[in-house]
Amino acid sequence: MLTGSFANFAVAQEQTSSSVLENINTEDLKEHPDVEEYIRNQGFEHLLKGDSATIERGSEKYELLSEELFLEELEKPEALRDIDISEEKLEEIATELGLEKPKPDNVTIKENILIKRNKDTNAISNVWYLYYAVNDSAFTVSIINVGFDKIDSIVADLRKYNKKGKEWVVDANTSLRALQVGNGNVFKWELDRNAVSDYFEFDIVVLEDGTVWHYDNKSGKLQYEWQRYYFDVGAYKSIKPLGGERHHIVSDKALQEAGFSNTDSFPAIRMMKQDHEDTPNWGNRTSSKEWRVKELEYLNNEDYKGLMRFEVDGFRNETDDEGKFPNLAIKYNDYLVAGAVLAYEYFGVN
Structure with a gap:
């Protein structure tokens, strides 16, 4: 499944242009029947299907966008790439923990429909997706020319930020200069994730017949819409922090006090630093010490499934500092479910 939404563009128009340009959202297309008709008449009716939230996998629109963007969904959820477990057992563990069974990640897109009209007659002369x-x-930046007229130019400056501790630092910069833009992929900036989280900031200008669209996400609610996460789960010693921190799902102190000496092999999650500090077994707070006492009780009673439910509940009771998720659970x-699978292996629980 692709997830998508329309970007908000500010429009500035040259008075000397014989054309005007407008931007409309998918949910507003019904209010523009002439635009819908134009798109249908040009043979692109599939672009009208699906709303701004979901584009169903297998649909003509999905296949078109996937082909143009060279996107591939993961065959397995990222957290489970290196874990061999049946779907039935995975479902059982997730249900026991009150969590969702991990699913392949979605690919996020932002869409924008540009319409060129005759200034005097209001007739549509071209549409670009x-x-x-x-x-x-x-x-990536891509375009579908629903009509016949190429866009005069697309210019963009882009910057990638990495999360380092609790700060954002610049990781890379690039720019895009494209003239007479037709169909297909206009720009592809290949940058693998190399931090616990990153995001892209950009300033994009589209010029057509003297009319300019300008879109940037340098501030406000759009700033972090292009954020990627690079969480991971595995043995503590095998996980790199990458600007975040490694969180023992069960505290190292409780494990050692219960007689487990190889705690570097116990599963840990790569988390953002603030999220890690918000977990209930982190640090020397009174509440953290009390939490570790309870962990030890579960360990001494060999109630490992109860222990994992306890840990997940702890995540569930902590809010997301970024405000993007209802809670840390x-x-x-996905990483809590996968972590439970690894923890049960560590404890020898079937």
Whole structure:
């Protein structure tokens, strides 16, 4: 499944142009029947299907966008790439923990429909479907020309920020200069994830017949829409922090006090630093010490499944500092499920 939404563009128009340009959202297309008719008459009716939230996998629109963007969904959820477990057992563990069974990640896109009209008659002379996408390895800009007129130019400056501790730092810069833009992929900036989280900031200008669209996400609610996460789960010693921190799902102290000496092999989750500090067994707070006492009780009673439910509940009771998820259990859902699978292996629980 692709997830998508329309970008908000500010429009500035040259008074000397014989054309005007407008931008409309998918949900507003019904209010523009002439645009819908134009798109249908040009043979692109599939672009009208699906709303701004979901584009169903297998649909003509999905296949078109996937082909143009060179996108591939993971065959397995990222957190489970190196874990061999049946779907039935995975479902059982997730249900026991009150979590969702991990699913392949979605690919996020942003869409924008540009319409050129005659200034005097308001007749449509061209429509372009612009879309931007971020996957695990690249940021892309692509276009579908619903009509026949190429866009005069697309110019963009892009910057990638990495999360380092609790700060954002610049990781890379690039720019895009494209003239007479027709169909297909306009730009592909290949950048693998190399931090616990990153995001793309950009300033994009589209010029057509003297009319300019300008879109940037340098501030406000759009700033982090192009954010990627690079969480991971595995043995503590095998996980690199990458600007975040490694979180023992069960605290190292409780494990050692219960007689487990190889705690570096116990599963840990790569988390954002603030999220890690918000987990209930982190640090020397009174509440953290009390939490570790309860962990030890579960360990001494060999109630390992009860222990994992306890840990997940702890995540569930902590809010997401970024405000993007209702709680940390939802934010780290897949990694908690995968972590439970690894923890049960560590404890020898079937």
